[in-house]
Amino acid sequence: MSLTLADVHRIAQLARIQISDEQARATAAQLNDIFAMIEQIAQVDTTDVEPMTHPLDGVQRLREDAVEPSLPLEELLRNAPAQRDGLFLVPRVIE
């Protein structure tokens, strides 16, 4: 497997990271090194082996759907790059 420049641009678009052609070229080389290392796992026989997604094979714990106090609005908004009237501001989405 070898990732092309177009592949890197497509992945970067999926990941919402802007990337220049020059960066994509350097990144492609590094990603190909990484995937060459990862390829080893393809050779492993995993017939009848269940995927392990949690180290203790835990099940998702559920809690009562109870109302609990939340953090004050002004503290939550304090770190926002742009905010007004208790709302996060973003560029206009709907014309």
Place this chain on the structure above:
Amino acid sequence: MSPPVTEIAHAGLAQLSKLLEQREVSAVELTQLYLERIERHRALNAFLDVRPELSLQQARAADGRRARGERGALLGLPIAHKDIFVTRGWASTAGSRMLEGYMSPFDATVVERLAAAGMVCLGKLNCDEFAMGSSNENSAFGNVLNPWDTAAVPGGSSGGSAAAVAARLVPAATATDTGGSIREPAAFTGITGVKPTYGRPSRWGMVAFASSLDTAGLLTASAEDCALVFNSMLGFDPHDSTSVQRPDEDFTRSLQLDPRGLRVGVPAQFFTQGLRPDVEAAVRAALDVLQRLGAVLVDIELPNAPLGIPVYYVVAPAEASSNLSRFDGVRYGYRARSFDDLNDMIRKSRAEGLGPEPKRRILVGTYVLSHGYYDAYYLKASRVRRLIANDFQRAFQRCDIIAGPVTSSVAFNFGEKAADPVSMYLADLFTVPASLAGVPALSIPCGLGEASRPVGLQLIGNHFDEARLLGVAHRYQLATEWHRRVPAGY
């Protein structure tokens, strides 16, 4: 008459706890003493945020609690937190420009529990960006220097935590381990670093990297010190959906453990693959010490352990790509100055706010989770992960604990691996398997190798067996003095 200042700074938590108890020293005095050392050794770049007034306020509160008759092993003892844990009062950046200046509206559970026990926070510690790295060269706020040798990396990602404890700028520091980020820096800086069982410490308020692996732990001068802090630090947290519900336990209970008859497994796979002779000699000497103490060495196999790195570099980036999608420049964090529309704002904010290593891992993770590749990479890696975990269960039928090296070499130099991601990833070859299995593991200093740089001995236990691991480490430390070595000039 109080002991001299340097003696106090080098004492370690267990001893400081006694001094506080006997009123030989106050929390305020300890705080001042360590704040002064932090200031004097700023060149190490271990700390990212220090606010003496906040620390002294906590110290006065601890002294007040003691004056009112309260007792507690940790009451008034200083600690500092890896900048992966969010804290009220100190900025929480995760070593990233993305979170520069971020002020959390709440404390991480680990931070809160230790504060409730009366520990005094001395500030926030530098680390690789989002805990991604093995040398601390990925921090957006500069390299942390290794106090043993400033040409050497301190290890990562908990490099600031490790350098601070090694230089005795603080007697204990929190840290996090996803693939080795506690044990590797502990080995590189000659201190004790312990990663407990996955799910035992809360992940609430830890900036998430790879959620099925991220585990909070501790860096201290000794195993005894660590056991003391674990009593307050670990435990069930309803805020963390993978937190384990078990009764509280006393992690100091096995410090008197008798090592006679203890079966110590020595995995063949940890003594090949480019293990340097200086590291091997120190680790073999440590195994001899355990044997002299009565332990029995058992040859074991972890046949799939060498696959740990490829598995980890599928699983961890996959989870990271999902976790780091929250950084979009909308609710918090960096936002690009100029952009065309919402999509452009998000793409530019992430391009400018994230460093090269997080970006690389997000791209790898996005790819392995993308349509058409999920089965071949993510699912396949998750299956091989189980084979690695099964190896440990098989091994623990033949031995009580496992011992081996933490790293294949002593601390490498700055720049040595930075240009080649794959060679950097291989630094975690011996630490990643225990992370993938979620079993507890620790690193204790066991000698000096090439260029007089420290060597670490790794001990791995089965799930929930950290008390025994700490007991064995403590017996080793009673019989040796490597953990008492402090680098010259500190």
